[in-house]
Amino acid sequence: MLAVVTIAVVPVVATIVVRLLAPSYFTLPGHRLQLTVVAIVAAVALLGFLTGRFNDHFLTCEDFIVAGEDPAPNGTHTKP
Numbered sequence: 001m002l003a004v005v006t007i008a009v010v011p012v013v014a015t016i017v018v019r020l021l022a023p024s025y026f027t028l029p030g031h032r033l034q035l036t037v038v039a040i041v042a043a044v045a046l047l048g049f050l051t052g053r054f055n056d057h058f059l060t061c062e063d064f065i066v067a068g069e070d071p072a073p074n075g076t077h078t079k080p
Contacts, residue, residue, distance in 0.1 A: 018025060028034050051058060061075035 025034065025037065028037065055072055056074045056076045059072070059075070061071035064071045064075060
């Protein structure tokens with residue numbers, strides 16, 4: 001029951017958050033421009049997620065060590 005209520009409230013919470021973080025979004029002229037902004041934000045978020053998810057294609061274990069972090073479990077080791 002709680003999951004259903006949570007899902008039902010998501011649009012209201014999302015609208016409040018958008019109005020707080022980007023108040024000028026709702027004053028953009030036309031729905032097409034608003035949809036373009038949403039598409040750009042979604043594309044950047046998806047790209048960030050995919051980069052983090054498949055970090056072994058972009059980073060090596062040594063990159064994490066140099067940054068002072070523990071190596072990722074799926075990290076790629078470079079050949080000496």
